[in-house]
Amino acid sequence: MKLSQLLFCLISTFVFAQNKNLLQSGPMLGYSEMKEVLIWAQTTQEAEIYIKYKKKGTDVYFQSDKIKTSKNNGYTAKLLADNVTEGTEYEYDLFINNKKVSVNYPTVFQTKKLWQWRTDAPDFSVALGSCNYINEPELDRPGKGYGDNYEIFTSINAKKPNIMLWLGDNTYLREADWDTRNGIYHRYTHSRSVKEIQPLLASAINLAIWDDHDFGPNDGDRSFINKHITQQAFKDFWGNKFYGLDKNQEQGVCSMYSWSDVDFFLLDDRFFKSPNNRKTGERTILGKEQLEWLLDALSNSKATFKLICIGGQVLNSADVFENYATYKEEREYLLNQIKENNIRGVLFLTGDRHHSELSALKRDGTYTLYDWTVSPLTSGVSKSGAKENNTNRVEGSYFTERNFGMIHFSGNKENRQMKLVLHNVNGEPLWEKVISAKELK
Template sequence: MKSIFIALLLLAPLFLSAQIKSGPMLGYADMKEVLIWVQTKQAATVHIQYHEIGDQLIHKTDPIRTEKATAYIARIIADEVSMGKKYAYEVWVNNKKVSFDYPLEFQTQELWQYRKDPPAFSFIFGTCNYVNEEATDRPGRPYGGADEIYATMHAQKPDFMLWGGDNLYYREPDYTRTGMIHRNDHTRGAKSLQPLLANVHHYAIWDDHDYGPNDSDRSFPLKHTSLEMFKMYWGNPNLIFPNEGITGKFQWADVEFFLMDDRWNKAPNDLNDPNKDYWGQKQMNWLVDALLTSRASFKVIVNGGQVVSPAKVFENMANYEGERNQLFKELKNRNIPGVLFLTGDRHISDLNKLERPGTYPLYDLTVSPMTAGKADAVKLDYNETLVEGTLVQERAFSKIEVTGPLKDRTLNITLYNVKGDVLWTKAIKSTELK
């Protein structure tokens, strides 16, 4: 009898872990609160216990009941935190601690303003994440692969990750609410992804495949269901237009990130009108106003498709030349410093640099894909904006480090392959973008 009891004790962590479907995942981190996302396999109560590393005082969140109607997801706010600290945390389901074979830690942002130079920090950026599922994948060679990239990214020890769209791929059976929940669950539940989710803060935008079908636009009939899914499964700190897409903004240290929606208002690609909507005027007006009022060292515009490249291929913004020209004109006329772009979609990676007479150049870093299929560059990609030596046609991700004093910050870009080999590096100084 005693041996049976000991065996049950040894197996207990496995039973408890089995209650978690995916997560925990860290959402946004601010100075006074942090979002933690957890999904259970069935209805349950979930709470988080946490303590500052080096301090034994335990903080406990109020329990949240997960329900089928919201895919058994708990979005938990840790609000008994101090600025600029690191915390160890635990997940409790039905008042029992869940065991994991990796540590769980989160952090809060530091109050540096008016006190000292901003802290150095790093983040990783990637797009196009496809997790294979035999029942719904197309026949032939699997499109996804190389999920060891998650461990390679985690090993870089970034402060946060920025997902640049096509973070999952909806497939033909998925275009109901039930189907969309299944696809989100299937991708989020990838076992190799879990340590990265649990210990790195995550922010996201979407592109076509995690909004709807390939090349989706404003006509997609399930766009509001897609938005519901995004709100359920991601932990961004805000949505500028709560019922009109995923546009948002966040700040880390002295850098601001403007999260754009290139689907909600986008006109069909086949519409023959150079002034057709891309972001739409409402979103465009918000962006240029927000950029003008920003005092960030770098103002990073994150978008699903390429912006700077003039190549009118696939879904590059160059195909929507009216809005692209308007954006560049507004940046110059309003004398907005520090702007650069992070983009994806293309299943190639490169850095584009647009020289602008009378003002600073615009950079656009494209990183794609992480685990989805690779693609070949096309002839028009080799144009005057392509920075020599940066076009890569293999699975990759980038690590971006921001360092230096406030008046002379440097943004260091490193592109890595799946194994963690360095493919190229580039340093951009804040003084160059003025």
């Protein structure tokens, strides 16, 4: 090999390695619509970043706007693929400082299909889980690491879900983190950077809610002084369509998303929550504005299935920890309003408890309400639920091991159903249940 060729190879190798080292985590898919798709990424330092994308099977590339990452938002960037058509699969590449970043897993996305008035609703699948603890020994409590089995993300990705639904405690703020902006952004960065999670981020739509550990301290509530900082970090690190109900999106992280014939109501159970030990005043988890918005949105929804996603358990009857049963008046108001407004197709999806179970609330004159709790992904397992008197627990649905859930939506208009399957770390099925749309009418 000539000296000039050798130098070229060495320089190319150095530039590639240097460029790859500029990628901290991602790329990650956020929301996908018919005319635009959001793609997120994080760099290790200030850099210019963009994507190029093309329809599968073609050679015509489109390019997003270029964004310069900065320390102010944790070197994160949200890139829009806005030259897309509905119902189409795309391949995309990430570029940092005008150099393509190569990864050893697929980077693909699909735009939302225009199916209404044309065909039956498209079949699709959703993966879900909560309580994701990534160890950092220097800042963790002494002893064995609380997190483990990161390979669960490889198992989830192997199921090829269209959507990954993160049900709170997606990152665990530590004592060293929640008092400062620098600590909060460090924790979000650390949790997002684990290598096993990257392929899942790159090819499934990722939607998220938060719970206490990605909001602030354990059992955090509206009194948390840094809640606007953690809110901004949540907005910087996730790709939901919107955050909060106020016009400037400065109050909470409530959101909503639709795919096929399913509406996802992504609730905020922390920003407006009254303290657990407050004895006076109105006790609330959602707050009046968010609660009334939820009821309005549910009443307006035409979706076959309406998935209400909230950190804590809703239908567990045990008045313990932060179950909604400890906020009786608001819980009863919500459940009664769903009944009185004849809102059909509701399923609660919850996390938090470090065990999994299905709760079923049978009501006179209407359908049975279900609450599927799926927890934990990688954090520690708790067996305290076995001692609880949850009179609504479905026999055989209680599991105390690291796990994730899958919901498969399928069938024509007359026979639409969702199949709930709980999987262990290796992706093997533990439990399943089929709920038809007819049951929820």
